[in-house]
Amino acid sequence: MSHRNARLTVHGRRILIERVLSGRPVAHVAAEMGISRATGHKWVRRWRAEGDAGLADRSSRPRATPHRTPATVEARVCELRQARKLGPARIGPILGLPASTVHRILTRHHLNRLAWLDRPTGQPIRRYERDRPGELVHVDIKKLGNIPDGGGWRTVGRPVGNQNRQATTDLRKSSKPVIGYSYIHSAVDDHSRLAYSEVLPDERQHTAIAFWQRAHAFFATHGITVEQVLTDNGSCYKSKLFTQTLTAAGITHKKIRPYRPQTNGKVERFNRTLLDEWAYQRPYTSNEQRTAALADFLHTYNHHRSHTAIGGQPPITRVNNAAGQYT
Incomplete structure (x- = not known):
């Protein structure tokens, strides 16, 4: 996601491609736009491979996270949260995890706020609303x-x-x-x-x-x-x-x-x-x-x-x- 001071937005990337297509070297265009030559080549390469869709922002999430907490441990964290309503500071010592890691797991599973849970059952509350007046x-x-x-x-x-x-x-x-x-x-x-x-x-x-x-x-x-x-x-x-x-x-x-x-x-x-x-x-x-x-x-x-x-x-x-x- 581009920030407000980004050198290149989607519009800027299109300008980069237009200048390169006019016959100018990528290095010269990159210098004019305040970016590195490698970055300029990256966007030109993406445009040639994917067209205008390749100029859009992509998620920065990695394809693989080898050090992520195992799914079985995450399931145990969720179980303690829903069954006993414990917070990260209490779940962490039980499972041998840092409280910050427990908090990230709870956030990932939308369990980080007790107000989002049904207190008797611990199940996430599902909100609903009918589409028109009088339907219910x-x-x-x-x-x-x-x-x-x-x-x-x-x-x-x-x-x-x-x-x-x-x-x-x-x-x-x-x-x-x-x-x-x-x-x-x-x-x-x-x-x-x-x-x-x-x-x-x-x-x-x-x-x-x-x-x-x-x-x-x-x-x-x-x-x-x-x-x-x-x-x-x-x-x-x-x-x-x-x-x-x-x-x-x-x-x-x-x-x-x-x-x-x-x-x-x-x-x-x-x-x-x-x-x-x-x-x-x-x-x-x-x-x-x-x-x-x-x-x-x-x-x-x-x-x-x-x-x-x-x-x-x-x-x-x-x-x-x-x-x-x-x-």
Whole structure:
């Protein structure tokens, strides 16, 4: 690869060939261009053998590396990395290798960053993205504890939070000292990351079905035709009625492998964003106040928040770009 101060680029090599073909000696042309006679002859020889293709840059990788670490040792390095999540400084002494050599091996096999591995299995994470909006929509539910009136312990500390919790329980005339949970149902388009969420009181099949029907209408208003829906193996999604509802609308229902939430990773990552930028983003004094703030978060997420996985643009921009591409 030519650097910015190289004597010869591909364009310069063509000039060299043109001057030599005009009848001038290679040594004279090489001196004019600030290169050695041997280098000039090398490019002339390559051009005569391969034509213009011979003037392109070639890889500097050697044809053979006799001192490269044996494949069996490299396999052992990868095995220790994936099975025990060890770094170069710990793998090196086990196999009698310098840490720098271990690091090069891990880099060669794309194992040098633990973030690139699935932590339970140690297998490299395979990223994927559907080609168009609506081709696949991820659906999931996030369970979130309700906030007692006056604020929970995350906001006011545990002593006051416990008092608010008890006061809210007494006000609601419950015999149990609990105030329950909210269930955030979410649907995220795989291609554009356009998201729709609602805070609902449970995760039963009829609730999940009603949510999907509203989410389906939301995507339709943005010109997205949903083809497939991907869910986990929650009881509401395993029900025949949920699948029949999707099938009646011409949508294929897909479920992830058990205990493999990475497959549903788009909506799992959205759940984490929900917690960081909505649920725990600021203190709330009641559950109703937190619920009311969800609409503002969704508008910001879909229309204004830059998304690093789609080139720093908000989801709605990608939806509009795709609409222009497929119309």
